Structures are given as structure tokens and as C-alpha cells.
Amino acid sequence: MKASLALSLILLALGGFFGWRQHERLKLARETHHRAEAEVRASGLSPESLATFGKQPFSTRRDREDTASKTTTAKALAGELISWKSVAAGSDTDRAEELMDQLLDLNPNQIKTVIAEIQASTEIDNLARKHLTELSLNGLSWNHPQAALELLIESSDVAKMTPLDQHIISNSLQKWAGENPLGALNWFRKHGENHPELITDRTKAAVIAGIATQDPKQALSLIGEMKLENKDTLASSVAFAVSTPDEYTALLTALRDFEKNDAEFVKKTLGGLAYRLAYQDFEATKTWLSSAKLSDQEIRSFSEGLSYSCTQADTGHWIDWLADKLPADQFSKKVGKSVWEWTEADYKAAGEWMNGSADGPSKEAAVWGYAGALASHQPESAAQWALTLPEGKERDKLLKGVHAAWKKKDPAAAAGFALEHRLGN
Amino acid sequence: MKPILYLPPAAALAAVSIWLISQQRSISAFEKETLLLREHLTAVRHAEGPAADPSLVAARNGNRKTGDLDPIDWKALAGKMAKGGNLSHTQRISLREKLSAMSGPELNAALAEIAVLGMSQMDRGELKSWMLLRLKQKAPELYMDHCMDRIHDSRGSLSWEFPNAFEQWAGKDPAAATAWFTRQIAAGKFESKSLEGKYTTRLDFEARLLPGLLAIDPAAVKRRITALPEDQRKLLFQQGYTRLQPGSEKSFTSLVREYVPEKQQPSAFTSAAKTMLHQGGYEKVGKFLDDIEVSPAERRTIATNAASYQIDLIERQGGLDMAAVVKMREWMTRQSPDEMETTTGRSLVDRGHRSPPFEKRLKIIEDLHAQSGSDELLIGFLDGNQLPKNREASLVLAAKINDETKRAKIVKSLSR
Numbered sequence: 001m002k003a004s005l006a007l008s009l010i011l012l013a014l015g016g017f018f019g020w021r022q023h024e025r026l027k028l029a030r031e032t033h034h035r036a037e038a039e040v041r042a043s044g045l046s047p048e049s050l051a052t053f054g055k056q057p058f059s060t061r062r063d064r065e066d067t068a069s070k071t072t073t074a075k076a077l078a079g080e081l082i083s084w085k086s087v088a089a090g091s092d093t094d095r096a097e098e099l100m101d102q103l104l105d106l107n108p109n110q111i112k113t114v115i116a117e118i119q120a121s122t123e124i125d126n127l128a129r130k131h132l133t134e135l136s137l138n139g140l141s142w143n144h145p146q147a148a149l150e151l152l153i154e155s156s157d158v159a160k161m162t163p164l165d166q167h168i169i170s171n172s173l174q175k176w177a178g179e180n181p182l183g184a185l186n187w188f189r190k191h192g193e194n195h196p197e198l199i200t201d202r203t204k205a206a207v208i209a210g211i212a213t214q215d216p217k218q219a220l221s222l223i224g225e226m227k228l229e230n231k232d233t234l235a236s237s238v239a240f241a242v243s244t245p246d247e248y249t250a251l252l253t254a255l256r257d258f259e260k261n262d263a264e265f266v267k268k269t270l271g272g273l274a275y276r277l278a279y280q281d282f283e284a285t286k287t288w289l290s291s292a293k294l295s296d297q298e299i300r301s302f303s304e305g306l307s308y309s310c311t312q313a314d315t316g317h318w319i320d321w322l323a324d325k326l327p328a329d330q331f332s333k334k335v336g337k338s339v340w341e342w343t344e345a346d347y348k349a350a351g352e353w354m355n356g357s358a359d360g361p362s363k364e365a366a367v368w369g370y371a372g373a374l375a376s377h378q379p380e381s382a383a384q385w386a387l388t389l390p391e392g393k394e395r396d397k398l399l400k401g402v403h404a405a406w407k408k409k410d411p412a413a414a415a416g417f418a419l420e421h422r423l424g425n
Numbered sequence: 426m427k428p429i430l431y432l433p434p435a436a437a438l439a440a441v442s443i444w445l446i447s448q449q450r451s452i453s454a455f456e457k458e459t460l461l462l463r464e465h466l467t468a469v470r471h472a473e474g475p476a477a478d479p480s481l482v483a484a485r486n487g488n489r490k491t492g493d494l495d496p497i498d499w500k501a502l503a504g505k506m507a508k509g510g511n512l513s514h515t516q517r518i519s520l521r522e523k524l525s526a527m528s529g530p531e532l533n534a535a536l537a538e539i540a541v542l543g544m545s546q547m548d549r550g551e552l553k554s555w556m557l558l559r560l561k562q563k564a565p566e567l568y569m570d571h572c573m574d575r576i577h578d579s580r581g582s583l584s585w586e587f588p589n590a591f592e593q594w595a596g597k598d599p600a601a602a603t604a605w606f607t608r609q610i611a612a613g614k615f616e617s618k619s620l621e622g623k624y625t626t627r628l629d630f631e632a633r634l635l636p637g638l639l640a641i642d643p644a645a646v647k648r649r650i651t652a653l654p655e656d657q658r659k660l661l662f663q664q665g666y667t668r669l670q671p672g673s674e675k676s677f678t679s680l681v682r683e684y685v686p687e688k689q690q691p692s693a694f695t696s697a698a699k700t701m702l703h704q705g706g707y708e709k710v711g712k713f714l715d716d717i718e719v720s721p722a723e724r725r726t727i728a729t730n731a732a733s734y735q736i737d738l739i740e741r742q743g744g745l746d747m748a749a750v751v752k753m754r755e756w757m758t759r760q761s762p763d764e765m766e767t768t769t770g771r772s773l774v775d776r777g778h779r780s781p782p783f784e785k786r787l788k789i790i791e792d793l794h795a796q797s798g799s800d801e802l803l804i805g806f807l808d809g810n811q812l813p814k815n816r817e818a819s820l821v822l823a824a825k826i827n828d829e830t831k832r833a834k835i836v837k838s839l840s841r
Contacts, residue, residue, distance in 0.1 A: 003430075004430040004431070004432075004433050004434060005433055007434045007437075008433040008434045008437040009435075009437075010438070011434055011438050011441055012437045012440075012441065013438040014441070015437070015440070015441025015442075015444060015445065017443070018445060019444055019445055019448065022445060022448040022452070023448065025452055026448055026451055026452050026455070028460070029451075029452045029455035030451075030455055031460045032455070032456075032459050033455045033456075033458060044559060079769070092694055094562075094593045094597075097558060098562070101521075101555075101558060104521075105517075105518045105521065106515075107514070127739065127742055127744040128741060130743060130744065131742055143514055144514075160743055160780045160781075161743075161780075162741065162742055162743040162780070164742075165743075182456060182459055184679060207471070242546050243546055243547035244545040244546075244547070279580050279581060280546055308577075309580075310580065312578055312579070312580060313577075313578065334840065343620065344620050344621075345618065345619055346577065346618040346619070347618070347619070347620045348618060352528060373620060374620070376620075377620045377621070378620075
């Protein structure tokens with residue numbers, strides 16, 4: 001009897017384990033469903049009437065419109081594309097932009113017509129035909145990503161994808177996943193079986209990043225299943241996919257839950273988010289950051305993504321923001337490097353900020369970068385800035401650096417400076 | 426064993442199975458319904474949905490005169506977008522049609538209006554890109570003025586769209602573009618900000634202005650070059666925007682001969698030749714080289730670089746095949762026959778990330794070698810083919826090199 005009870009307990013324990021895991025999936029599926037229902041209601045529709053009867057999506061008024069005139073429009077645009085490509089191989093980039101803009105207005109059937117016309121044209125060679133087909137699909141991918149993917153798979157040899165084809169696939173997958181996560185995911189899984197070439201880190205990142213705009217928690221839950229070789233692209237794709245304060249917050253919440261699964265990925269994504277936010281209006285970003293209440297560890301990860309290349313004219317603002325948030329050594333290194341690059345690119349703006357900022361740790365850290373960058377060009381000024389640091393090893397090290405640069409420019413003046421400050425030769 | 430002993434495990438198994446199956450069914454049902462809801466939602470968003478903005482729908486049916494279209498209510502539009510209401514495809518078309526019907530000043534005013542409205546960066550960015558495209562086409566000067574405050578910001582797409590737009594404008598209306606640029610320089614907008622004193626942004630714009638201005642006033646181009654610091658004049662020819670207009674080739678050559686150090690002159694001519702490949706292929710470049718009377722050494726450098734560039738372009742577009750290679754060889758035979766085989770070999774090197782795969786490249790080389798028997802062809806190809814996956818086949822090919830010393834050198838490099 002004991003063995004029987006023990007076996008029962010083992011079965012119940014195993015069932016409990018798998019049940020618990022499935023319960024998490026069920027919870028996620030339920031949440032995703034609720035969100036979809038809410039969106040449908042927000043569009044003035046009834047989810048019950050749509051989902052219960054399993055109807056296919058509506059046929060639209062557009063579908064019923066005069067297809068003949070749409071076909072004429074598509075053929076006319078195909079003609080313009082062909083003539084643009086056949087005159088000087090399409091080197092008129094201004095005209096190219098106009099044509100691409102017009103492609104955005106076409107529906108999938110019209111793009112099919114455009115492609116058929118391009119394929120049938122005898123005015124252009126195979127290379128031009130291929131290029132125009134790609135451009136047409138690229139135009140389609142912006143508004144009809146699913147249709148673009150289907151057409152691309154139909155019309156191209158997946159094994160011979162060009163860089164533009166690969167871009168269209170990733171762009172379409174990301175856009176579609178942002179509109180319909182499950183639809184895009186199912187398509188990706190289904191076609192990945194027949195076309196393993198489609199399954200790359202880049203396409204996986206596109207699907208996950210697209211889903212992250214709708215449901216970051218679900219997106220992150222796919223990372224394990226997708227088995228990416230390198231998650232760096234994924235981290236930046238996810239960080240750059242979100243675009244509103246609500247989306248930043250949702251992503252941050254999901255990242256906090258995901259920390260236990262992959263702390264390194266969370267760190268990189270926070271860095272990517274910093275890079276993305278630094279492009280935007282600083283005050284608006286600051287407002288969001290204060291609502292986000294980043295932990296010390298999160299601020300350290302976030303600050304990894306900040307550099308002069310993304311902060312540019314806002315470099316001073318970001319230094320002020322970081323001032324009381326990072327450990328002293330990390331803060332000094334970050335500020336020194338940023339100010340060095342800022343000074344090299346725009347020494348007047350950097351100088352104005354230096355002159356206007358109050359004495360303290362921020363300014364001391366910045367002096368390192370400012371004087372260091374100035375040293376090769378304006379050593380005297382660099383020396384004056386270096387002397388504003390408190391006496392000690394750090395100041396001596398900087399003074400020696402300035403002296404070395406000064407020596408190359410004006411050996412006599414440098415010698416006088418060395419003598420005055422006992423720097424040796 | 427008594428049957429009763431089977432009861433507890435059987436009951437446990439049944440309970441667990443029922444629980445797991447019911448969970449799985451619920452998950453499938455939720456996923457299926459969610460998918461269906463999303464598909465409906467996507468269909469609604471891409472169609473002329475019930476929430477369509479009447480003014481936008483009306484715009485679609487009217488003609489393109491501004492007066493006949495209702496003005497765009499930017500506040501209402503921003504409000505709709507802020508609430509997560511994506512525009513349907515039809516609404517987007519209508520909005521773009523309305524924008525197309527607006528004049529330059531109207532577009533400029535609309536840009537100012539949306540700049541202060543509450544909407545996401547992405548929505549604003551999309552609207553802005555539509556407006557800027559039309560403003561650039563209708564009123565390039567207003568477009569340039571609008572972008573000037575971002576002139577030194579290298580972040581975002583405007584950092585390259587703005588200089589490109591200036592280049593297009595300068596090609597079409599060099600006098601107006603020159604006048605605008607000169608005014609901005611006088612106002613100090615293109616002053617160097619770097620410690621080195623390099624006029625990075627100004628040089629970029631000067632280089633983009635040069636082809637258009639050269640076609641109408643070569644003397645003005647010279648005046649502009651001499652207004653630059655002496656050490657930066659040659660840099661103008663290294664920017665890579667030498668899309669010369671027909672008839673300017675000789676004026677361009679004079680400038681290169683005057684302002685570019687002798688050693689760097691072939692590089693400046695190569696830059697012009699590369700843009701000509703986009704305009705008129707090998708023939709155009711060949712005519713250019715004949716017209717400007719380059720030395721044999723210069724011709725060799727320019728032709729070799731231009732041929733490699735053209736093959737690279739074809740490779741990027743997925744069209745590299747025997748026909749493209751034969752065309753290049755025919756042209757190289759006319760331009761610089763001594764370099765033809767090496768250039769062919771080098772241009773077919775497999776760098777591992779582009780089509781065609783190594784096997785197809787190898788086949789082209791083998792077929793060509795069967796005709797020419799050239800060592801240079803094989804060396805050019807094998808010297809760059811250092812990918813481990815190609816090593817075995819490369820060594821087989823290397824055995825066909827006739828010159829013993831050269832063969833040993835290649836085999837050694839492949840065996841590293």
C-alpha cells in the first residue's frame with residue numbers, strides 16, 4: 001500500500017509541476033486575449049460577435065470598389081517605375097522618393113499588378129526587374145506587412161535573398177507582429193519549417209521586437225523558445241521598437257520580471273533604451289525616468305547605453321541627471337569620456353557648460369575630459385582647467401598629460417609649465 | 426497484488442490528466458480567439474473603418490486643389506492618434522493627398538503646428554516625414570530653413586536626408602542652392618565647431634553643391650574652393666558626391682589637377698567614375714577616361730576600382746553571374762588589359778555573406794581559367810578567399826597555378 005501511495009504522490013507532484021508551468025502559459029494567453037478584446041471594443045466592435053462564430057475578417061468597402069480603376073493606377077505606376085529605372089539606371093533619387101511615396105498608397109492586389117508589369121517588361125534587364133520588384137515589396141511592407149511577406153515568399157528564391165529582401169522580411173515581420181503578434185508568430189513558425197533560411201537572429205529579433213510593442217511580457221517569454229545565438233541585436237531591436245511612455249513603462253515592467261531569466265539581456269536592453277531615449281526631448285525623457293523609479297542596478301545598466309553619440313547637445317543635461325545616481329568611479333569615467341568627445345566635436349558648447357556648471361563631483365569629472373581634449377589644441381587653456389582640480393594624484397596625472405601634449409606644440413612654453421608645477425621633463 | 430492498490434495511482438493519473446488537458450484546451454481556445462480578434466482588428470485598421478475621419482474620407486473623393494478639401498484638423502487627428510487610434514489605410518491615403526495639395530508655406534505652418542501637439546514620437550515622426558517630403562519637392566528653400574536647426578546633429582534620419590535634399594536641389598537649381606548656402610555661411614551657421622577647426626558639415630555641403638554649380642559656373646566653384654582653408658581644399662574631393670553633369674568633366678579635371686595632391690588625384694577621379702556607373706555603366710566611365718586624358722597609371726587605378734565597384738553593386742543586388750563577369754572583363758580589356766585577370770579574380774572573392782555561394786564563384790573561375798590559363802586570375806581569387814570552409818577546394822584550385830613560387834606562396838597563405 002505504501003508503494004501505491006508513494007506512486008500516487010509522485011504522479012500528483014509531476015502533474016503539479018507541469019500544471020504549474022501550463023498555468024503560467026494559460027495566464028499569459030488569458031491576459032493577451034483580454035487585451036485583444038479591449039482593443040476590439042475600443043474600435044467600436046463587439047469581440048463576442050467576432051470570435052464566437054469564427055468568421056473570417058470583414059470584406060471591406062475597398063474590396064468592393066472599382067477594381068478596374070485601381071488596376072489602371074497600378075499599371076501607370078509600374079510604367080513610371082520602369083521608365084525611371086531605364087533612364088540612367090534610376091539615378092534620379094528625387095524621382096525615386098516620389099515613386100516610393102506613391103507605392104505606399106497601393107493595396108496588395110495593386111502591388112501584385114505592379115510586380116506583374118515589371119516582370120513582363122522588356123525595357124529593363126533582369127537586375128533592374130529584381131530591384132524594382134524589391135522596391136514594390138518594400139513599399140507594401142509598410143502598410144501591409146503580411147501581404148508583403150506572402151508575396152516575397154511566392155516571388156523569390158528564399159535561399160538567394162538579397163540584403164533588401166532580408167530587410168523587407170524583418171521589417172514586415174516586426175510591423176505585423178506589432179499589429180497581430182499571434183498571426184506573425186504562427187506565420188514565422190509555419191514558414192520557418194519549409195524555409196530554414198528565414199530563421200535568423202535578425203528575423204527572430206524582428207518578431208520579438210514587434211510583439212514587444214503590444215505585449216512585452218509575451219515577447220520576452222519567447223526568447224527562450226527562439227534560441228537566439230546572439231542577443232545583442234535583439235536587445236537593441238526591442239529597445240528601439242517601443243515609442244511611447246506607456247510602452248517604455250510596459251517594457252520596463254516586463255524586463256523586471258525577466259531579470260531572473262536573463263540578467264545580461266535585461267542589462268543590454270536597458271542600455272539600448274537609454275540610447276533610444278537620449279535621441280528624444282530631454283525634459284520629456286526626464287519626466288518618464290522619474291516615474292520609472294529605476295533601481296540603482298537599473299540606473300547602472302541604463303547609463304551603459306549613454307554616450308556622446310546619442311546625447312550630443314544634451315550631454316550636459318545627462319551628466320547633471322546622472323550626478324547623484326551612479327557610483328563615483330563609474331560616474332567619473334562616463335563623464336570624462338562623454339565630455340572629451342563633446343569637446344572634440346563642439347568645444348564651444350562644452351566650454352559653455354563647463355563655465356556654467358557648479359563646482360562639485362560633476363565638474364571635477366568633466367575637467368578630465370575637457371582638459372584632456374583641449375590639451376593638443378589649446379594646451380594653455382587645458383592647463384588652467386587642470387589646475388582647478390584639487391591637489392592630488394589625479395590632478396598630477398592630468399597635468400602630466402597636458403604637459404606632454406603642450407611639449408609637441410610649444411616646447412619652450414611646456415618647459416616653463418613643467419618647471420612651475422614640478423612635472424619633470 | 427490487490428486491485429485496490431492500483432486505485433490511488435490510477436485516480437491520481439486521471440486527475441492530473443484531466444487537469445492538464447483542460448488547461449491545454451483553454452490555452453488553445455484563448456490563442457485561437459485572440460488570433461481571430463487580431464485579424465479582424467487588422468482588417469478594420471487597414472480598411473475604411475467605422476471610425477474614419479469624415480474630412481479625410483471626403484478628401485479622397487475630391488480633386489487635389491486645396492480649396493476643395495476640408496482643412497486638416499491637426500488637434501483632432503493628434504487626439505485620435507494619442508488614444509491609440511491608428512489611421513486606416515484609406516485615412517492615410519486621404520491625409521497624404523491633402524498634404525500633397527498644400528502649398529510650401531501651408532506645409533511649413535502645419536509642421537510648426539504638429540510640433541507642439543501631444544502625440545507619440547513615432548506618430549509625429551511619420552506625419553513629419555510625409556510633410557517634409559512634400560515641402561522639399563514644393564519649396565526646397567523652406568525645407569532647408571526648417572532643417573537648419575538640426576544641421577550639427579548627427580542623430581536620426583534627418584542627418585543624411587537633409588544633405589541629400591540639398592544635393593538634389595543643387596542639381597536642379599544650383600543658383601538658388603548656392604545663394605541659400607552662401608547666406609547661411611555668412612550667418613555663421615556652417616562655422617566649424619570642432620577643436621581641429623575642420624569644416625566637416627560645410628565641406629559636405631560644398632561637395633554636394635559642386636557638380637550642379639560646376640555645370641553653370643566653373644569660376645564660381647573655384648572661388649568657393651579658394652575661400653576654404655588651404656589644408657581643407659583637397660578634402661572637398663574626398664567626400665564621394667561627385668555626380669558630374671554632362672559637359673563638366675573637363676572643368677572637374679582642371680579642379681582636381683589644381684587642388685588635389687598628385688598621389689590622391691586617381692582617387693578623386695575614381696569617385697566621379699563610380700557615380701557614372703550608376704548613370705551610364707562602363708561605357709560612360711570609359712568615355713570619361715578618354716575625355717580627361719588620364720595617364721596609363723591613372724587609368725589602371727581608376728578602371729580597376731570602377732570595375733570592382735560595379736561587380737560589388739551587382740553582387741549586392743543578387744545578380745552576379747558569368748554574363749556580368751564577362752562584361753566586366755571585356756571592358757577591362759579595353760581599359761587596362763594587364764589588370765583584367767587579377768581584377769576578375771578579386772571581384773569573385775567569397776566573403777561569406779553574399780550570394781552566389783562559393784561553389785558557383787569557383788565554377789566561374791574554373792571556366793574562365795580553362796579559357797585563359799591565367800595565374801593572375803587564380804591568385805586574385807585565392808588571395809582573398811581565406812574562409813576556412815573554402816580551404817579544401819581552394820587548395821585544389823591553387824594546384825593549377827603554373828608559377829611555382831607564386832603557387833607556394835598562395836598554398837602557404839591558405840594553409841595558415
